[in-house]
Amino acid sequence: MTIQYINRPEQLPQLCEQINQEPWIALDTEFLREKTYYPKFCLLQIAAPGWVACIDPLAITDLSPLLESIYNPNIVKVLHSCRQDLEIFYQITGRIPGPIFDTQIAAPLLGFQENPGYAMLVSSFLNINLNKAHTRTDWSARPLSEDQIEYAADDVIYLCKIYTMMCEQLEKLGRLNWLDSDFALLNNSELYQLSPENAWLKIRGKNKLTGRQLSILQALSEWREQTAQTENKPRNWLFPDDMLLELAKLQPVTLTDLAKIRNINERSVNRYGKVLCELIDAARQRPPKPLNEKERPTKKTQQHEAIMDVLSAVVRIRAEENSLNPVILATRKELEQLLFGEEDNPLLHGWRFKMAGKELQGLLKGEYSLSLTPDTVVISPVTHQ
Structure with a gap:
């Protein structure tokens, strides 16, 4: 050709x-x-x-x-x-x-x-x-x-x-x-929108920070994203994620304190140090944007784990019927999200909802029931008399 x-x-x-x-x-x-x-x-x-x-x-x-x-x-x-x-x-x-x-x-x-x-x-x-x-x-x-x-x-x-x-x-x-x-x-x-104010959401480890530390991380992440866009440089060339987390924890407000931080680049301190200290000082005085509920670690009980085992069994059955890998239909994490009511879940949309999501949701709401035989698991709508 x-x-x-x-x-x-x-x-x-x-x-x-x-x-x-x-x-x-x-x-x-x-x-x-x-x-x-x-x-x-x-x-x-x-x-x-x-x-x-x-x-x-x-x-x-x-x-x-x-x-x-x-x-x-x-x-x-x-x-x-x-x-x-x-x-x-x-x-x-x-x-x-x-x-x-x-x-x-x-x-x-x-x-x-x-x-x-x-x-x-x-x-x-x-x-x-x-x-x-x-x-x-x-x-x-x-x-x-x-x-x-x-x-x-x-x-x-x-x-x-x-x-x-x-x-x-x-x-x-x-x-x-x-x-x-x-x-x-x-x-x-x-x-595809590159939103500086939401840049902090992509940083792993944010959910382990205290309120003041999280506020600082949010301010620094927004500044880094704006600066990277303006200068058209990779964001990690300015400061990598782990450095932002370190700054959020140590909270330096003077150039002297900033320069003492391990692995921080002297050139970066000279170029951006003043604005960083000002951002950190201001962020310490205000509450952070709240973490989304899905970012908050949920402590699962043994009952929760048992429920997810039941949901996993349904997923395996439906995946086998359709010659699919069960992980493609639903991961353990997605079943956990479904259990705790998170709406942004692939199981609630498209073919996954039709194949298994509707039944799984119905089981959690008591609208479907499970019955067993030695060879089969039967999922049936609950009939109310």
Whole structure:
């Protein structure tokens, strides 16, 4: 298959015409973000059965005509592990190019493990071992070699074939529409918004801090995120998470105290020390934003553990009936969240709710009952007389 390398604006109209004739296209991006906060968009690969194109966004500054075709709501966009790719589109336009089909999300319905890698799918579906020669390529360097372009194009060529085979198998199993709600969630713009005031939520260990310490962590995390965005640097280049936790615990309010902290960079103290001390001092005087209930560790009793064992049994039964790995249907953690009433739970949405979530919820509410025989577990609605 001839690879179209698009690096001039006058080449875009013909490519757009090709895209607009397709019911679906496979997409992939190459980007760099090791030295920046925002990903640097370096290459866009698009394919459909019969053709493939690699577009150079560094050479073509105005991609508007191409984006208009990609954002056509009548064309399904097929990606693998799409979150970072969609983040790039969101940063360019402020919108997500739905509808989306993510092969990583779909694969478990065909018996794969949760979140399978792309190389695994290529090997399993196509019996091809991916070439790893350009894994570490600097995609911002120009010119790109023929090998680099071919390597990038292969990703979407294979993705087209995998998507076709996946759809055929899912259709045979009657599972193709099970994924609709999962894919619809990917259109939620909040997934791609970089909100400084909520940056603290991603730091592990926050739930072990006292009130004053948590307030300081929240202030420092927000400052770090804003500064990283402004300077377009990776947030950990400013201060890693463990350093923010250390600052929250030690609470230095003078440059002398700050400089005494182990492993803190002298250059960082000189550049940011004053503002850090001011932030810490101010945060000590105010209450923290409350932890979400799901962030608070819940002490489980033996009764709770027994209930989750019962729920796990139901999950195993339903997973076996549908030839699925039980972990794909529900993890122990998700069952715990269901038990304690957390609403943000995959078991309460889409195919998981239909397969097991409704019954599990009904068992917890007393709307379903369990009965046993030597060979079976029977789950039945409770009838009220």
